[in-house]
Amino acid sequence: MILPQLFLADLPSDAVLTPQLIRDACIAVKRNRANWLAHRRTQELVELIAFAAERWMQPDSGFRRIALEQGAAETGFSPATLGRGLDTLFRQLTVEGLQALLLQDLGDAQRLDGFAAPAAELRQGRLAFARGPEMLVHIAAGNLPNSALLSLVLGILTRSAQFMKLPRNGNLIPRLFAHSLADLEPKLGSCLELAVWTGGHDSLEAALFHEADCVTAQGSDETLQSIAPRLRPGCRWIPHGHRLSFGFIGSDQLSSFQAPRIAHRAAADITAWNQMGCLSPHVFYVEDRGSVSAEGFAEFLAGALAEREATEPRGPLPVEIAAEIAGRRSLHELRQAHHRVTREEAKTVPRGAFFEAPQAGTRVWASAESTDWTVVFEEDPRFRTSCLNRFVYVKPCRGLEDLLRHAEVVRGQISTLGTAVGESRLAEMVPMIAQWGITRICPIGKMQEPPTGWRHDGRPTLGDLVVWTDWETV
Amino acid sequence: MLQAWALRHSVSPSEDLTWDRIPAVPTEAFKENELTCIPESARTTVFHSSGTTGQKPSRHIHGPVSLRLYERSLRQGIVFRCGTRRFPELWSLTPSPEVAPHSSLAHMMGTLSLDPCPGPGRFWGRITPEGWEVDIEGLSTALTTLDRPILLCGTAFNFVHVLDAQPERRWGLPEGSVILETGGYKGRSRVLPRSELHWCLARRFGIPTRSILTEYGMSEMSSPGYSIPDAPEDHALIQFPPWTRTRVVSPETGRCVAQGEAGLLQICDLANLWSAMMIQTADLARCEDDGIRLIGRSPVAEPRGCSLMSPNPPAS
Numbered sequence: 001m002i003l004p005q006l007f008l009a010d011l012p013s014d015a016v017l018t019p020q021l022i023r024d025a026c027i028a029v030k031r032n033r034a035n036w037l038a039h040r041r042t043q044e045l046v047e048l049i050a051f052a053a054e055r056w057m058q059p060d061s062g063f064r065r066i067a068l069e070q071g072a073a074e075t076g077f078s079p080a081t082l083g084r085g086l087d088t089l090f091r092q093l094t095v096e097g098l099q100a101l102l103l104q105d106l107g108d109a110q111r112l113d114g115f116a117a118p119a120a121e122l123r124q125g126r127l128a129f130a131r132g133p134e135m136l137v138h139i140a141a142g143n144l145p146n147s148a149l150l151s152l153v154l155g156i157l158t159r160s161a162q163f164m165k166l167p168r169n170g171n172l173i174p175r176l177f178a179h180s181l182a183d184l185e186p187k188l189g190s191c192l193e194l195a196v197w198t199g200g201h202d203s204l205e206a207a208l209f210h211e212a213d214c215v216t217a218q219g220s221d222e223t224l225q226s227i228a229p230r231l232r233p234g235c236r237w238i239p240h241g242h243r244l245s246f247g248f249i250g251s252d253q254l255s256s257f258q259a260p261r262i263a264h265r266a267a268a269d270i271t272a273w274n275q276m277g278c279l280s281p282h283v284f285y286v287e288d289r290g291s292v293s294a295e296g297f298a299e300f301l302a303g304a305l306a307e308r309e310a311t312e313p314r315g316p317l318p319v320e321i322a323a324e325i326a327g328r329r330s331l332h333e334l335r336q337a338h339h340r341v342t343r344e345e346a347k348t349v350p351r352g353a354f355f356e357a358p359q360a361g362t363r364v365w366a367s368a369e370s371t372d373w374t375v376v377f378e379e380d381p382r383f384r385t386s387c388l389n390r391f392v393y394v395k396p397c398r399g400l401e402d403l404l405r406h407a408e409v410v411r412g413q414i415s416t417l418g419t420a421v422g423e424s425r426l427a428e429m430v431p432m433i434a435q436w437g438i439t440r441i442c443p444i445g446k447m448q449e450p451p452t453g454w455r456h457d458g459r460p461t462l463g464d465l466v467v468w469t470d471w472e473t474v
Numbered sequence: 475m476l477q478a479w480a481l482r483h484s485v486s487p488s489e490d491l492t493w494d495r496i497p498a499v500p501t502e503a504f505k506e507n508e509l510t511c512i513p514e515s516a517r518t519t520v521f522h523s524s525g526t527t528g529q530k531p532s533r534h535i536h537g538p539v540s541l542r543l544y545e546r547s548l549r550q551g552i553v554f555r556c557g558t559r560r561f562p563e564l565w566s567l568t569p570s571p572e573v574a575p576h577s578s579l580a581h582m583m584g585t586l587s588l589d590p591c592p593g594p595g596r597f598w599g600r601i602t603p604e605g606w607e608v609d610i611e612g613l614s615t616a617l618t619t620l621d622r623p624i625l626l627c628g629t630a631f632n633f634v635h636v637l638d639a640q641p642e643r644r645w646g647l648p649e650g651s652v653i654l655e656t657g658g659y660k661g662r663s664r665v666l667p668r669s670e671l672h673w674c675l676a677r678r679f680g681i682p683t684r685s686i687l688t689e690y691g692m693s694e695m696s697s698p699g700y701s702i703p704d705a706p707e708d709h710a711l712i713q714f715p716p717w718t719r720t721r722v723v724s725p726e727t728g729r730c731v732a733q734g735e736a737g738l739l740q741i742c743d744l745a746n747l748w749s750a751m752m753i754q755t756a757d758l759a760r761c762e763d764d765g766i767r768l769i770g771r772s773p774v775a776e777p778r779g780c781s782l783m784s785p786n787p788p789a790s
Contacts, residue, residue, distance in 0.1 A: 276780070
């Protein structure tokens, strides 16, 4: 399958982009939007997106095949990891899923077509119409494709002309997705533009931001801070910074029957996107007093990760990232070796200045002859961020309050708390978790599978894109 | 602790034990442990690494004997690199060892300034609340009236401070002068690629680039390596003295990589008396015919995902 040259991103990598080229591309997609997209019905677009997603789920889909075959080299994910990651998104992009999103964010699924309202507003004699931005710009980052794909989907629902700036590494899959939409309906494809350059290119970005009515961006705080001042007044700004996630396993679930099952679900969360997403867990906190201890859970988790590795390998890493993992591992292994000896010595040798105080216990389980996966159990309950790529910490805690106290250092930077806690107990806990500032709570095993209606960083993803016109009829 | 570490790797002292089977201790371990067999009452000197503010520094503990061996290793090491020729007077941009008693770098400069260099040497560094600074005015004036060659030493950020403070100024060092930069920016100045730093130094101090050396050392080891003269490249080619051994291991398997392949640098330093002699650095390197090509701590270029990552190894 040879991709036609539809987008700027399809040009050879040595092609030179100019501000004029960016301006012209924006004008073209805006014109095409006015002609082909602005007046489409929501239902039509929903069905089109759902059909595109369904095609992507089929193993013989040409776009999927290219994504898995070539994407592995570009993104570093194994085809199995990549396939599972993409499917979690495409599975959600059904007619029902998209309608639920429209209803959730807009109150009525027809509000992008014309004035409409749910019953409560109708009773007050109020109707409202939601308008998407004419020109929607996305600054995509990193090589986790799902958020870029979802951004394009949302922009189609709002009938916006879209320009997506992609990074040098990790542009293949968004590009393939745009091609698949254009393949399905060329007129829709003509309302999209994608281009690749290294972030921070002032003149190109100035030309792009000048045309934008709304800009969404993903990236580090520094990247986001550098974009915001360059937007023109009135341009809406939807930044999503880097976040992290962790898990909590309640003592009520830590039976010798349940614990290995939870460990398998936790392993699914860790291996999804090789732990690099903002929804990926860095640490699992295991509550004391369960039949299985935190250390026991860590052992189960190591087994589950080893099993996963056999069917869904992590894939090779650049040497500098592997070095980071190796360095951390050996430090923790040294602590483990030291702890064991000092614990034994403490029993037999009188303590004194010459003997160091035993450190808190550490145990390491790791893939042999590779950095594929690592589980580190630490008695020390202080929160630790992981170096990712399937490197996870397991720590004990005395309960939810204790857990939140330890996570205080990353407060405000948390996306998701994965939980394995009994239903009624969890219902008592969630108000405290929400008040503390965590924006998503989900079962362990589903951390990397947010539904389409997920409020990214606690904000409505579709709702944030639109502007309302209220019509008070009485 | 080292015994436990060795046992974990199924290694114990025996006649057929070779150096490359000794498990390496990560340099990070020096931050959380006192890796020494010297009893507290016999400890005379502790060197601290110059880590980023707020981080726990590495500690390398010495008694009188180990310190003497360290000093001897420093002296023999530079003689090994530069030969037994007459060394010029040493001027250091670091503070003196009296002012910075816990700095192994200042101690190294102090040691070399007395032997093999003709003492006492001059130290242009001072300690301020922001960290080490160079008395640039004083140094600049002294350099203009200099009539004999010197060995001018300092960290990379020391030199950048000097270059940036007086951007128009050129100091012609007398013939035979040598510059020794020890790398390291610690976030204290803008970062220049090594080749650019050497070209700037050569131009501004009026010496050929072959007279500029890079030193590779750290508080955790006692035998620094020195660059061999080459066209200034971004990655120095380092040779270590004969009482050390080096190997480059794959971070994946822990085994030696093929020549030319990148991996983690491990150094076996016999001068690390009563401490850990087999050290695993956090630096990437490649083995080449003439030495170790130091790639350094290549920062992970762009974040590959959207998760926050901790930039530093985990502190205890």
